[in-house]
Amino acid sequence: MAASPAAAQFPPLAGRPRRRPLPALPPGAAACVQLAPSMLFLAFFFLLPAATLLAYSFLTQSAQGTVGLPLTLAHYRHFLGSALYLHVLWTTLRISLSTTAAAALLAYPVALVMVRASAAVARVITMIVIAPLIVSVVVRTYGWEVILGNGPTGVLNWLLLATGLVGHPLRLLYTDTAVVIGSLHVFFPLMVLPLASALGKIDPALDDAATTLGATAWQRFRRITVPLSLPGLAVGGTLVFSLTAGSFVTPAILGGSSAQMLGMLVDQQILTVYDWPFGATVASVLVAIVLAVNIASMRLLDRRRRLRGL
Amino acid sequence: MNSRLSGPLAWLLLPVTGAVLVFILAPLAVTIAISFNDAPFVVFPPRGLTFKWYGQVFHDTEFLDSLVFSTELALAATGGALLLGVPAAFAVVRGRLAGREAVAALLLSPLVFPVLITGVALLQLFSMLRSDDTALNLFVAHVLVTLPYVVRTVTASLVLADRTLEEAAQTLGAGRWRVFRRVTVPQIAPGLAAGALFAFMVSFDNFPISMWLADAQHNPVPLLIFQRIANFFEPSLAAISTLLIGFALAVVLVVERVAGLRRGLAM
Numbered sequence A: 001m002a003a004s005p006a007a008a009q010f011p012p013l014a015g016r017p018r019r020r021p022l023p024a025l026p027p028g029a030a031a032c033v034q035l036a037p038s039m040l041f042l043a044f045f046f047l048l049p050a051a052t053l054l055a056y057s058f059l060t061q062s063a064q065g066t067v068g069l070p071l072t073l074a075h076y077r078h079f080l081g082s083a084l085y086l087h088v089l090w091t092t093l094r095i096s097l098s099t100t101a102a103a104a105l106l107a108y109p110v111a112l113v114m115v116r117a118s119a120a121v122a123r124v125i126t127m128i129v130i131a132p133l134i135v136s137v138v139v140r141t142y143g144w145e146v147i148l149g150n151g152p153t154g155v156l157n158w159l160l161l162a163t164g165l166v167g168h169p170l171r172l173l174y175t176d177t178a179v180v181i182g183s184l185h186v187f188f189p190l191m192v193l194p195l196a197s198a199l200g201k202i203d204p205a206l207d208d209a210a211t212t213l214g215a216t217a218w219q220r221f222r223r224i225t226v227p228l229s230l231p232g233l234a235v236g237g238t239l240v241f242s243l244t245a246g247s248f249v250t251p252a253i254l255g256g257s258s259a260q261m262l263g264m265l266v267d268q269q270i271l272t273v274y275d276w277p278f279g280a281t282v283a284s285v286l287v288a289i290v291l292a293v294n295i296a297s298m299r300l301l302d303r304r305r306r307l308r309g310l
Numbered sequence B: 001m002n003s004r005l006s007g008p009l010a011w012l013l014l015p016v017t018g019a020v021l022v023f024i025l026a027p028l029a030v031t032i033a034i035s036f037n038d039a040p041f042v043v044f045p046p047r048g049l050t051f052k053w054y055g056q057v058f059h060d061t062e063f064l065d066s067l068v069f070s071t072e073l074a075l076a077a078t079g080g081a082l083l084l085g086v087p088a089a090f091a092v093v094r095g096r097l098a099g100r101e102a103v104a105a106l107l108l109s110p111l112v113f114p115v116l117i118t119g120v121a122l123l124q125l126f127s128m129l130r131s132d133d134t135a136l137n138l139f140v141a142h143v144l145v146t147l148p149y150v151v152r153t154v155t156a157s158l159v160l161a162d163r164t165l166e167e168a169a170q171t172l173g174a175g176r177w178r179v180f181r182r183v184t185v186p187q188i189a190p191g192l193a194a195g196a197l198f199a200f201m202v203s204f205d206n207f208p209i210s211m212w213l214a215d216a217q218h219n220p221v222p223l224l225i226f227q228r229i230a231n232f233f234e235p236s237l238a239a240i241s242t243l244l245i246g247f248a249l250a251v252v253l254v255v256e257r258v259a260g261l262r263r264g265l266a267m
Helices: A011-015 A029-056 A074-081 A083-116 A119-134 A137-148 A155-162 A176-200 A204-212 A217-245 A249-259 A262-272 A276-309 B007-035 B052-058 B061-094 B100-112 B115-128 B134-160 B163-171 B176-205 B221-231 B236-258 B261-265
Strands: none
Touching: A029 A276, A029 B061, A029 B100, A029 B115, A029 B134, A074 A083, A074 A276, A083 A119, A083 A176, A083 A217, A083 A249, A083 A262, A083 A276, A083 B007, A119 A176, A119 B007, A119 B176, A119 B236, A137 A155, A137 A176, A137 A249, A137 B007, A137 B221, A137 B236, A176 A217, A176 A249, A176 B007, A204 A217, A217 A276, A249 A262, A249 B221, A262 A276, A262 B115, A276 B100, A276 B115, B007 B236, B052 B236, B061 B100, B061 B134, B061 B176, B061 B221, B100 B134, B115 B134, B134 B176, B163 B176, B176 B236, B221 B236
16 A cells, blocks of 8 residues: 555546645635624524523513513512422422432443443443433323323333332322332433543553552542542533533423423413513523522533642 | 452442442333333233334324424434535635634534523514414424534544545646545535434424424424323333433434444533
C-alpha cells in the first residue's frame, strides 16, 4: 500500500482537468449561512415562546379570557401562599430526588460491570439498558401499571400472594413509590451511560497501585472510583432529576391524584381551568427549578475541571 | 470474564446488576405476556394463549389512523431536523465563529428545557398566531424536539471525521461538492443514520409536546394509548404495546449495527 503513489489510486481524478477553486468565502461566512436556518427556527419557535410564557406569568387575565396589563406578582404570591400548590411542589421535589438517588445507587454496580466485564457481556448489558429508552414512555408506564396493579391480579401482588409473603394485596399503584419506580425505569439509562463513560476513563493502574499498598475493595471504591467518577454522576443526576421533575405521563398514570406533580398542575390549569397566567406561573417555577439544578451542576463540573487543570 | 471483575467485588456487583436488568425488562416482558392472554381483562397469571388481540388491532381503524399519522409526522419531522441540523453541525464543528460554544449550547438547549413546557409555550404561540392547522403545528413542534438529537449525533461523528482525507482529495483535484459527497458523507454516514433513526423514534414516541397540540383527527399513537389506558383495560392495548416494543427493538438493533449504540446516542 505504502509503495503505490497516491495519484495512482485515483486515476480518474488525476486525469481530469483541474476545476478552478470556488472563490473563497471570508472566514465564518459559510458557517453563518449554515447556521441561519436553525438559529432563526430556534429563535422563533423556542426562545420567543419561552419568553412569552414567562411574560404571561406576570400578566393579568380579564374575565373575557384576554391576557394583558397590568403587570402583577399576584400569581406567584398565589402559588407560594397556597398549601395545595406548595404540596405539589414538595411532591415534585421529593419524587425527583428519590428517583435520582435510587438511580445513582443502582447505576454504580451496573456501570462498573459494563466497564469491567468482557466486551461481549458489556455489549449485551448496554443493549438491555438502552433498549427501553427507545420504547415509548406510555408503553413502559402501561407495563408498570399492570405490574403494580392494586388488586390480587396485579403481577407483583400476585407474586407476593402466591409466595405467601403477604396475606392480602398491597396498595402499590397511585403512590409516590409507584411514580419513583416508573420514573426510575424511564430515566435509568441516562444515569448509567454518563457514569459508565466516566468510569471507563479511570486508569486501572490506580486500583492496582492501591491494592499493592494494601487498600481493601471498599477503600478503593470510596477513595478512587467514587471521586473520579463524580463528573459522570453529576451529569447523570442532573438529567434524571430534570426529566423526572418535568414528567407528565408517569405521574399521571402511576400516581393519579395522590401523587400530583407540577407538570400535571400546568396541564390542569391550562386545559381544564383555562387560567393561562397561573399555568404560565407554574410552568416558570418548574423551569426555574430545572435550570437551577443544571446551572449548579455545570458550575460544579467547571470548578472541578479548573482545580484539576492547575 | 476478565480479572478486573472477580473476587468478593464480583459477588456483590453481579447479583445487583442482574436484578437491575430484570427490573428493566420486567414491564416489557409482562406487556408481551399479557398480549397473548386469553381473558377479557388484564389478569395475571395469563390464562391461555391467543392471538385474537392482534387480530383486533389490525381491524382497529382508530389505531391504524393514528399509526399512519404518527409515521408521517415522524418522517416529516426527521426530514426537517436533518435539513436544519446537519448544516448547523458543520458550522459548529468546522466554522470559524466567535461564540461557537454558545451556538452549540443553544442548539442542544431544547433537550434541557422541560419538553412539557416547550409544548405549552408552542400552544400559546400558535394560538396567538391563529395557526389552527394541527398537522403543521405538530410538524414544527416535532422538528424542535428532534433537532438536538440530529445535531448531537452528527456533531459527534464530524469531530471524529478525518479532515486530512478531504484535503488529500482536494489536492488531487476533486471539487468541493465531490469531496463532500465522496469523502465527507461516507465518513459521517453512521452518525447521520443514527441521528435520523433517533429523531424518528423521538418524534414517534413523543407525548409531552403532542398532548398540547393534537386533536381528534390528528391523534399520534402515544396519545391514543394514553387515552385508552384511562378508558378501558383490555389486552388489545398490550398487543399494540407489544408491536411498538418490537419496532423499537428493531431500531435498536439497526443502530447498534450501523453506528454502535453508545456512539449513536453520543453518550
